Amino acid sequence: MVILLIEGDGQLRDDVRSMLRAQGHRVKIVDEGADALVMLRKCIFDLIVTSLMAGNMRVVEFAIAAKSLQPRTPIVVTGGYFGPNPVIPFVDAIVQQPVSLPDLGRAVSMLLEASAPPRRVHPPSYLRRNRRRVPRRIKNDDP
16 A cells, blocks of 8 residues: 655654554655645555644645545544544544554554455356356257
8 A cells, every 4th residue: 555644753754654664555755735735646545644734734724635636545644632532624533642653553554444445256166167058949840
């Protein structure tokens, strides 16, 4: 999976990148929301992880713009404290301060599983072998 990480704090950015790579994801990193929107126009991402302030953009402004470009891409916001059961429009998950890498990892895994396309189910092998056969026509001996 390819994840877009928007984080200005160097230490947190490196920690999150290491955690995501350890989970087997490819990570593209930008510092600001405006740069992220340029990347969203060029590439398709499976997930977006952003800090509360995506550079000079508020997270709600960024989320609206990102969802207009890639409506099915989930967005995770890190940082800040929003109280119990927070809701931010167009944001799929929130990891509040202090940012815990295990909590962020669980949120990423949960959203990627939920947004994954359904697996194609193949019919059992006995159904493939025994396809419906068309009966042969019986020749009629009657004149």
